[in-house]
Each structure stands twice: as C-alpha cells, then as structure tokens.
Amino acid sequence: MPDYDVVIIGAGVTGCAVAMELARYDLKTCVIDKDEDVCSGTSKANSGIVHAGHDALPGTLKARLNVRGSAMIRELSDRLDFPFRENGSMVVATDDDDASRHGLEELLERGIRNGVEDLRIITGDEARAYEPNLSEDIKLALLVPHGGIVCPFLMTVAFAENAASNGTEFRFLTSVTGITRNAEGYLLSTGAGDISTRAVVNCAGVYADIFHNMICPDRPIHITPRRGEYVLLDHDAGDITGHTIFRLPTAKGKGVLVTPTVHGNILVGPNAEDLEDKEDTSTTLDGMNYIRSKALESVPNIPYSKTITSFSGLRATEDGKDFIVGESADGFFDAAGIDSPGLSSAPAIGEMLAELIADKFGASPRQDHISTRKGFVKPMELSSEERAGLIREDPAYGRIVCRCENVTEGEIRDAIRRTPGARSLDGIKRRVRQGMGRCQAGFCTPRTISILAEELGIPEEDICKNIPGSEILCSKEDRSDDQA
Amino acid sequence: MIRRDIVIIGGGPAGLAAAVAAYDAGSRDILVIERDDRLGGILNQCIHNGFGLHTFKEELTGPEYADRFISQLTDRGIEYKLDTIVTDVSDTRCVTYMNGSEGVVTIEAGAVILAMGCRERPRGALGIPGFRPAGVYTAGTAQRLVNIEGKCIGKRVVILGSGDIGLIMARRMTLEGAKVLCVAELMPYSGGLQRNITQCLDDFGIPLLLSHTVSRIYGKERVTGIDISEVDENRNVIPGTEIHYDCDTLLLSCGLLPENELTRQAGISIDRVTGGPDVRDDLETSAEGIFACGNVLHVHDLVDYVSQEASRAGQMASEFVSGRKRDHLSYLKVETSGGIRYSVPQYISPKEMEDSITVRFRVDKVYRDRKLCVYLGTTKLREQRKNIVKPGEMEQVVLLKKDLGSASGTDTIRICLED
Known part of the structure; x- marks a missing residue:
C-alpha cells in the first residue's frame, strides 16, 4: 500500500486549493513543502488582487479558471472566513488616442467574451470622480466594478486549515529531490525520507518545470522566474485610492499598479524582470525607483514617506504563456506555469484537478466533510x-x-x-x-x-x-x- | 464611568517625572499606565552609564536613573498599571485601556499627559535593497535582546546610522564579543552625541564612514554580507563605490519617530517637523487638558532634559486640574528659520508664561561660528555666539517674560541662526 493516495508538492495557494477541493473526496492526501509553512513562495509576494477576468485571452485556461476562481473566492471568503473585498478596479490610459481607445476596447471585448459583467469605458473625469487622486493626465479608463482584493496569506491559510480539518496531512521542510514511477504510482525521494503515493500533484511554483520534466522528459516545459518588486505603504496612506489602478500597457511599457490591500495599506508594483535564479527574491534600487516613479504617472501624490517595506516575488511564467493544468502522465497531475492571474484562479484550479483525480480513482465524496473554517479572532x-x-x-x-x-x-x-x-x-x-x-x-x-x-x-x-x-x-x- | 484627575500614558522617564511633579504640585488622584511589564521604559535596556549628570549630578546607568524616579513614584504612593495598553484617547480626555485582568476600561480624566515615547525607523522605511534575511535589527531591538533578554544576536556586525543607540550598540556588541566592522552614516555628520562617538567608536577603533549607506543586503536566510556605498550630496548611492563586508548582522540606527498614533486618533494637531504634537509654553496640546512631554513630543538627546520637560508637564497638568485657566488668545507663534528646524514649544503666551521659558530646538546640519538670534516681531531680543551647533545635539534658548511683555497679538517670536 502506498503511503498516500495523493501527494501535492507545494503548499502555496495552488497546492492548498487543490488540497481543500480534494478533501471533499475520500482520499488520503498529503501536502509537502520545502519550506516551514504554507504560503512561503510565490503566494506570499504578489499583488493580492482578485482579477475580474478581462485580461486573459478568451479560450485560454487562464481566462476560464480566472473567471471561475474569482467567483469561487467570493463564496469561499464567507465560508472559510478570510478577508476579501470587491473594491473595483480601473485600467487607465494617459492618451486619448486611437491606440488607447483600441487597447481599452480590446480589454472590454475580452472581458465580455470571458463572461465578466458590468465593464465599461469611462472618461478621465469620470475616473477622477471615483478616485480624485488619479492623475489629470488620465484621459480614459476601463471601469471593472467586480475586481477585488484578498489577503493572499489568509486565503492560503484558510484553504490549508480547511483541508487539514478534513484529514489532509501537511509535511514541511520536506524537499523533493527525485520522483520515480513504481508499480503503485510514484515514489518521491525527499530530504526527509521516501514517500510513496498513487498520484502526484505538481504545484511547485517556480520549480514545477523540474518535477514535470522528471516524469515527462519527452514533453518538457520551461518556467522562468519573473521577478516583481513591490513597495508597501502604511495604513495612513490608505485613502490614496479605493480602486485598484492598472495602467493600460503601451509601447513604452506595462506600467505598475497601485492598489489598496484588504488590510488598508497601499501596495505599489510590480515590475517584471526575467531571472535564472529561482530563489532571487531580493529587491534592487533600480527596480524600486522604477516602480515608484511609474506609479506616480497614474497617482501623482503617493506619499512614499509612508513606506513600511519593500519586497519581491517570483512569478512562475511558462514559455507557452498559459497555465498547464491537468494529467500530464498517468497519475501525475500538473498545476504549472501559474503566474498571474494565479491567485484569482487558485480555487478553480483546485476544483478542476480534484474532479480529475476523484474521477480517475473513482473516489467517493467524504461523508463527514467540513465545509467551513473560522478565521482568527481580532x-x-x-x-x-x-x-x-x-x-x-x-x-x-x-x-x-x-x-x-x-x-x-x-x-x-x-x-x-x-x-x-x-x-x-x-x-x-x-x-x-x-x-x-x-x-x-x-x-x-x-x-x-x-x-x-x-x-x-x-x-x-x-x-x-x-x-x-x-x-x-x-x-x-x-x-x-x-x-x- | 471612572473619573481620575490625571492619567499619564507611558511609564518611561517622561511619564515617571510627570507623575512625581504632578503629585508635588498637589494632585493626588494620578494614574500611570505602562504597556510593558515594568516601569522605566527604554531606560531599562540602556545599561551604559552617562545618565543623570544634570538631574542628579552623578553618572548613573539607565536602570539606575529610572530607579530613582520609580522610588519617588512609589514613595508618594502614586498608582500605576503594568501590562496595560491604552487603545484610545479622545479630545475630551476619555482614555480607554485594556489588559488581561480588567479587560477594557474607559476613564474620564481631568487631565491627560501623553508620554508614549518614540520608536525606531525600520529597514523597510529606509528602502535598503537586497534580500530580507534574519539578522537585520533596529539598534533598540538589538539592545533589548542583548541587555534585557541576555541573548546573543550576532558575531560580525555592521551598523547603519550613527544615532546614539547605534553608537552605544557598537560598543555594547564589541563588549559582548562581537566584531563591529564599521558604522556607516548617510549624512556628512553623525546624528549622535560627540561623547558617544569618542567613547563608543574611537576608543574601540571602530571606523565611522560618513556619507555612506548600505546599498545591498546579501543572504537568503541569515545575513551573509552587505555592500556599503558612498552617497553624493543628494544622498544617492554613487555606483562603483561599494565595499563588501562579510557579516551576519546589520543594526539600524536611522532615526527615532515620536509615537503619536493615540495623539492623531484624538485629532490633536501634529508638528510636521517634530512628528509630535504642537504645544504651548505650558506643554498643553491643541486639545484642552491634554499635555505632552518627552520623546513623544520631540526626540531628545539627554534623558535629563526629558525629566525637566516632563516635570513641567506634570505641574501644568496639576494646575489645570485645580482650575487654572489660560487666556487662549494671547499666544504667539514661535517661528524658526536659518537652519533651525523646529522649536518646542511652538506657542508662547507672554501674558500667561512663567518668568522664563526654555525653548528647545535642533538644527538641520552642522554650523560653525554663527549667532543665535531671537526676534520679537522685528525687534532683536537676544543674540548669542555659537561656535558649533550640530543636528545630533538639542539646543536651547531661554526667553524671559519681561522681554516678551511688549508683544502685540500679531507679533511672532522668531529664532534663527545668522552669520
């Protein structure tokens, strides 16, 4: 008998979402992570945004899972008691030219095709009526009423605690060094001993390509750690914007976002820098200067004197640009290349993989499944x-x-x-x-x-x-x- | 609701001196609220000597200095609460506190004295690039861990910022057996007292690198090294000047910030320069009956001055509770210019003030051979030669009631440096 039915590699938001959804079924599941806790990699350093779903190309997995995931987060935030707020977002353009109008219309069109509701293009003045601190240079904006923000830490913790309350085991400081197939499924070599399992779910973030390629060397994938740096401001800067402000990408660059967090801080960032090193979460002077100055183009009076910290995270960007979610080899499931909108999509990825795995093993629903979780008392x-x-x-x-x-x-x-x-x-x-x-x-x-x-x-x-x-x-x- | 005559928020040097002075001015119903598990505040971790030269005419350690005041407090039977945090102060002097034994309690106070002290500027606010490993401490946190908790925090140390706590910790870490490689200071001058540079760096051969800053932190888990670079006159890093230091610890002594969350919550007017409340010559803030003293008001260099200021706050609060009313229309604004950053108090009443008032201030950089001048309107009241004034040392000037007696309501008092 293998140790587990399913081992999930990676206790980030994706791994924990898979665990939470899989816990609906009568399967013996374990989540393992190289670090000491959940939410220690990409999931801990991102924008904390629940994207409405207007950005992803229609027809892609990203589009489908983003829209489904963001709907699930609304419901889960009540049931699992973690902070989520529908603060709305805007994509702002500083030129009133054909390129800007075309760019915003394309996003609007994508959003409609992806099933995002209530999108509309507004003038700069209308945008400033919502957010008075927006730059006078903003001429047009796409208003996204159903964009939201979430605490990425508490969402991941909530998923993990719910999974654990339904019997999922967690093993930390367990780094996978090799995966081999055996008669019953897979054998994982780890720094903390071997683990056998019928199925593996690869949610290893920037390392997902390494595990995928161990099992599917004939169909390799390649993940680039794409670093994004952020600056976080104190609560008393929190009234600078209520909406999440994205810049419409232009020929000059993608621009950075300015957003409130669910805890009332202001977050500015990220830039995007492709690295080789999967661990380089350092910040740089150039990077911080770039995001600070870029953000001022949308919101000119950001009080940077209220900065409390800066940090960076690595997005797991796969060469094919879309998420890789599914059964890549017999009993080996991938959730790879989960870059933006990965946080928004996480529960939908979990749901999709849990259904595939349950089907494969003919697992029955867990009779005593606990569907709720209480958050921390404040x-x-x-x-x-x-x-x-x-x-x-x-x-x-x-x-x-x-x-x-x-x-x-x-x-x-x-x-x-x-x-x-x-x-x-x-x-x-x-x-x-x-x-x-x-x-x-x-x-x-x-x-x-x-x-x-x-x-x-x-x-x-x-x-x-x-x-x-x-x-x-x-x-x-x-x-x-x-x-x- | 419970009523108390005087509630003092903070049981550090300022709160203690204020409580004793309020008692000596005749008040008996006094409550000191302290969030830590002992009185004395930050003095408890300042185990070096050099305290009390002005107040007690002898050289004491921080805990000894605190103990003198704690004894005065307990001798008078003044009540205090430990492990108790004030969560709310209103401009009508309602003070809400919380602790494990009483839960949540609100007091209606006759007068409130704000004595919450200050905190340190952390790494995040400095924007130092690099990784975020363990081994980066503010100097005060390190001081607490080493001196109170008895812990070892590192063996090869670099210190950024030459504020007094940074300088003291350079010596302390050396005495604890660590190697302090250098102290880097962003500004072209030290922010600390000259005596600390001599006694804590020079005496131990620790180099002070002026116009330098940390330009990168290395180490994913624990600090493994840092780069220090020279900065230009605009305090920007000059590329190519970095020197690498192998170290496991970085201490930060990059400024203290008065801790005025409660003050802001109460809607009290804050001075943008000091970060503390605006006060009048009786140390009353913009909220009637709420006084402030110590580092919550402005960051002091010597605790003796904190004690002096806090004693006045205690006395004034006591007089306020006894019914003394001041004429609110008679205040003159104290303006500062010519290199002087701020003054405390910010307002003086020539009519209501005592015979003399000590105005304290700091300058924005090092000046040599200047004249310190005080004007009332366009009339020069006073001129004093200054061989050298430094940002790290608090300066003061005494103003006399008789000199200000001729002021009209539209006059301002101006303090400035002149060539």
Missing part, C-alpha cells in the same frame, strides 16, 4: 463589550504584543496552535499580522520569540524568521567557540 475589531468578554475567557487577548497592528498574545498563540500552525516569525506575521506594521517588528520581536519558543517547547535560539538557517538569535556557545 479583538481590536470587536466592540468593547465583546472584547471584554473575550478577555475574561482568555486574558491573552487583553495583552497587545504588536502595537502597530494591534495584535494580541491570544491571536499569536492561536496562530501557532492551529493545524497547520505557524512555526516561524514569518508564519505568525502572515496569519495575524504581528510585525506587519510600521515598526516592522522592532518592538514585538523579543516577545514573539518567547511565545513561539514556549508554545513549541524549543529554545529561543532555535526560533527562525522562516526556514532553518534564519535563526534570529545565536547561541552563546557558538560565539565562544568562534573566539577560541
């Missing part, structure tokens, strides 16, 4: 009376650890105790926003280290920012060795 968003009641039940909710984002000890402990739970400072940050604010964890780091060490029963010196090697503290013994 005491500071409750009324005083509700908060007081919560603190009476658990005093840890009365102790604020992170003052910038008003995160209590109770929330941090909850983030660690859930399944799959936070195992690192970044894991806590992505779940409950400790350290996500303007001081960027200056004050709360020592306290959070103590709580995490206490909950995990390990020394504080072993607490990591993310994966092993990113320990925050050093052991004193090491230091004296060093001096000796």
Whole structure:
C-alpha cells in the first residue's frame, strides 16, 4: 500500500486549493513543502488582487479558471472566513488616442467574451470622480466594478486549515529531490525520507518545470522566474485610492499598479524582470525607483514617506504563456506555469484537478466533510463589550504584543496552535499580522520569540524568521567557540 | 464611568517625572499606565552609564536613573498599571485601556499627559535593497535582546546610522564579543552625541564612514554580507563605490519617530517637523487638558532634559486640574528659520508664561561660528555666539517674560541662526 493516495508538492495557494477541493473526496492526501509553512513562495509576494477576468485571452485556461476562481473566492471568503473585498478596479490610459481607445476596447471585448459583467469605458473625469487622486493626465479608463482584493496569506491559510480539518496531512521542510514511477504510482525521494503515493500533484511554483520534466522528459516545459518588486505603504496612506489602478500597457511599457490591500495599506508594483535564479527574491534600487516613479504617472501624490517595506516575488511564467493544468502522465497531475492571474484562479484550479483525480480513482465524496473554517479572532475589531468578554475567557487577548497592528498574545498563540500552525516569525506575521506594521517588528520581536519558543517547547535560539538557517538569535556557545 | 484627575500614558522617564511633579504640585488622584511589564521604559535596556549628570549630578546607568524616579513614584504612593495598553484617547480626555485582568476600561480624566515615547525607523522605511534575511535589527531591538533578554544576536556586525543607540550598540556588541566592522552614516555628520562617538567608536577603533549607506543586503536566510556605498550630496548611492563586508548582522540606527498614533486618533494637531504634537509654553496640546512631554513630543538627546520637560508637564497638568485657566488668545507663534528646524514649544503666551521659558530646538546640519538670534516681531531680543551647533545635539534658548511683555497679538517670536 502506498503511503498516500495523493501527494501535492507545494503548499502555496495552488497546492492548498487543490488540497481543500480534494478533501471533499475520500482520499488520503498529503501536502509537502520545502519550506516551514504554507504560503512561503510565490503566494506570499504578489499583488493580492482578485482579477475580474478581462485580461486573459478568451479560450485560454487562464481566462476560464480566472473567471471561475474569482467567483469561487467570493463564496469561499464567507465560508472559510478570510478577508476579501470587491473594491473595483480601473485600467487607465494617459492618451486619448486611437491606440488607447483600441487597447481599452480590446480589454472590454475580452472581458465580455470571458463572461465578466458590468465593464465599461469611462472618461478621465469620470475616473477622477471615483478616485480624485488619479492623475489629470488620465484621459480614459476601463471601469471593472467586480475586481477585488484578498489577503493572499489568509486565503492560503484558510484553504490549508480547511483541508487539514478534513484529514489532509501537511509535511514541511520536506524537499523533493527525485520522483520515480513504481508499480503503485510514484515514489518521491525527499530530504526527509521516501514517500510513496498513487498520484502526484505538481504545484511547485517556480520549480514545477523540474518535477514535470522528471516524469515527462519527452514533453518538457520551461518556467522562468519573473521577478516583481513591490513597495508597501502604511495604513495612513490608505485613502490614496479605493480602486485598484492598472495602467493600460503601451509601447513604452506595462506600467505598475497601485492598489489598496484588504488590510488598508497601499501596495505599489510590480515590475517584471526575467531571472535564472529561482530563489532571487531580493529587491534592487533600480527596480524600486522604477516602480515608484511609474506609479506616480497614474497617482501623482503617493506619499512614499509612508513606506513600511519593500519586497519581491517570483512569478512562475511558462514559455507557452498559459497555465498547464491537468494529467500530464498517468497519475501525475500538473498545476504549472501559474503566474498571474494565479491567485484569482487558485480555487478553480483546485476544483478542476480534484474532479480529475476523484474521477480517475473513482473516489467517493467524504461523508463527514467540513465545509467551513473560522478565521482568527481580532479583538481590536470587536466592540468593547465583546472584547471584554473575550478577555475574561482568555486574558491573552487583553495583552497587545504588536502595537502597530494591534495584535494580541491570544491571536499569536492561536496562530501557532492551529493545524497547520505557524512555526516561524514569518508564519505568525502572515496569519495575524504581528510585525506587519510600521515598526516592522522592532518592538514585538523579543516577545514573539518567547511565545513561539514556549508554545513549541524549543529554545529561543532555535526560533527562525522562516526556514532553518534564519535563526534570529545565536547561541552563546557558538560565539565562544568562534573566539577560541 | 471612572473619573481620575490625571492619567499619564507611558511609564518611561517622561511619564515617571510627570507623575512625581504632578503629585508635588498637589494632585493626588494620578494614574500611570505602562504597556510593558515594568516601569522605566527604554531606560531599562540602556545599561551604559552617562545618565543623570544634570538631574542628579552623578553618572548613573539607565536602570539606575529610572530607579530613582520609580522610588519617588512609589514613595508618594502614586498608582500605576503594568501590562496595560491604552487603545484610545479622545479630545475630551476619555482614555480607554485594556489588559488581561480588567479587560477594557474607559476613564474620564481631568487631565491627560501623553508620554508614549518614540520608536525606531525600520529597514523597510529606509528602502535598503537586497534580500530580507534574519539578522537585520533596529539598534533598540538589538539592545533589548542583548541587555534585557541576555541573548546573543550576532558575531560580525555592521551598523547603519550613527544615532546614539547605534553608537552605544557598537560598543555594547564589541563588549559582548562581537566584531563591529564599521558604522556607516548617510549624512556628512553623525546624528549622535560627540561623547558617544569618542567613547563608543574611537576608543574601540571602530571606523565611522560618513556619507555612506548600505546599498545591498546579501543572504537568503541569515545575513551573509552587505555592500556599503558612498552617497553624493543628494544622498544617492554613487555606483562603483561599494565595499563588501562579510557579516551576519546589520543594526539600524536611522532615526527615532515620536509615537503619536493615540495623539492623531484624538485629532490633536501634529508638528510636521517634530512628528509630535504642537504645544504651548505650558506643554498643553491643541486639545484642552491634554499635555505632552518627552520623546513623544520631540526626540531628545539627554534623558535629563526629558525629566525637566516632563516635570513641567506634570505641574501644568496639576494646575489645570485645580482650575487654572489660560487666556487662549494671547499666544504667539514661535517661528524658526536659518537652519533651525523646529522649536518646542511652538506657542508662547507672554501674558500667561512663567518668568522664563526654555525653548528647545535642533538644527538641520552642522554650523560653525554663527549667532543665535531671537526676534520679537522685528525687534532683536537676544543674540548669542555659537561656535558649533550640530543636528545630533538639542539646543536651547531661554526667553524671559519681561522681554516678551511688549508683544502685540500679531507679533511672532522668531529664532534663527545668522552669520
């Protein structure tokens, strides 16, 4: 008997969405990831936008899965209790010429063919009536009322927790080094031992080509890590725009977007730079200068003095430009080349693959399937009376650890105790926003280290920012060795 | 609703001195609210000496200095709450706090003293390119981990920014057995006290690189190195000037920001330069009965000045609660120019002020051989020679009530540097 019916490689938003959808069926599933937590690669560093679906070429998988995925996210955000907001978006053009009008009309046409509702082209003045901070240079815009924004971390966590509550296992710090076929399916060699399974789902992001090519060497795919850098601004810059503002791509370039986040920050970016290195999530001075100046073309008074951090992410761009979703070899399923609109499409990718896999194995629906999940309690968003009641039940909710984002000890402990739970400072940050604010964890780091060490029963010196090697503290013994 | 005469937000040096002074001015119903598990604030982690030369005429460590005030507080039986965070202040002096034992409590205060201190500017706000590994700390966080938690944070250290905490930590990390490779400073001058440059860098042979900044951070998991580059007069990195340092730790001492979230929430007017509230000569903010002192008002160089300022805030708050009313129409704006960035207070009432008032300010760069001049309208009140003034050191000038007595309502007080 193989260890599992299905092993999903990669605990990003795609892998977790597949796990969540697959958990509807009576299958033994495991999600494995090389990192210490879910949402540690491409899923953690993107625009957080739920695209309406006007951008993808009609007839492509991207078009179909984007529109379906964005509809699913609306419903899932209620059921699985993660933040989503339909803030609407605009694609703005700075020229009132034929090229701009044609460009916007083409997007409108694509949107209509993809099934996106209520799109319309508006004048610059109408656009500014919605968003007064838009540049006077904007002459035309495509208004997309059903564009939305989501917290990519909490959406991924919600998918993972729901899958786990339905029996899906998660194995972290498990890096796949080889995949071979055997009589029952596949054998995965990992740094943490061999794992056998009937089916594999490849959701490995920028590494998906490596795993695909192990099994399908005759039909290789190639994924380029396309880096995008971002700048994040504090809440008090949050009223600069309510809509997500995209630029209409021109001959001069694609332009960058300016968007609110579901947590009230402002996000500016990304640029696009093709790299070789699948791990190069560094930021560059040129990149940051580029996105800052480009964004000003749409929204001229972005208060960059309120910048709280910058970061970059790698999109997994496949040479064929479309998503690769399906059974690529007997029992080997791909979700590869998931670049934009991957976040918006994730639940639809999960649904599609789960149906294919269930069909293949003739799996029956799980009888005791749990379809809901409760999000993290945010005491500071409750009324005083509700908060007081919560603190009476658990005093840890009365102790604020992170003052910038008003995160209590109770929330941090909850983030660690859930399944799959936070195992690192970044894991806590992505779940409950400790350290996500303007001081960027200056004050709360020592306290959070103590709580995490206490909950995990390990020394504080072993607490990591993310994966092993990113320990925050050093052991004193090491230091004296060093001096000796 | 619970009523208290004076509620003080923050139990650091400012809050402690304010509480003691309010008591000594006659108030008895005083509550100090502290978010940490002990009083003393940031002084608890400042285990180096050099505190209290002005206040106590002796050289104390930070915890010793704090302890003097904590003793004064407890001797007077002033009430304080620990592990308690203020979540809301209204311009009508309603203060809401929260803790694990009481839940959520709102107090109607006769007077409020804001003494929340400041925080550090983090890496993200500096826009340093590169990876985001472990091993990048603000200097104050590092100081807490090393001095209070007793932890080791790194072995080969580069420090960006020559603010006082950065300089102190250069020495501290050296004494802890780490190798501090250099301190880089973006500006052509240090933002810290001269005595700290001498005692913390020069005495340990740690180089200070002025007009330099970190241009890249290396290391995916933990810092493995950084590049330091020279900057031009516009503070932009000069390509090709980078020097690579192999290190596991980067400390940042790149400025302190008064922590005024509660102040803003209360709709109190904020000075764009200091980042703290605008105050009058009695340290009252734009909200009646809400006073401010210490680093929440403007970042100080010496804690002695914090104590002095906070004592005045405590006394003024006590007088306010006792019913002293001031004439709101009699205030003159204090304007600054010629290299002076700001003044505290921002408004002075010649009618209501005490016999003299100390106005504190900072300059925008290093100036030599200048005259510090004070004008009332077009009349020069005072001129004082200054051999050197530096941004890292707070300056002050004393104004006398008798000099300002002739002011008309439309006059301004102007403080400036002249050749």
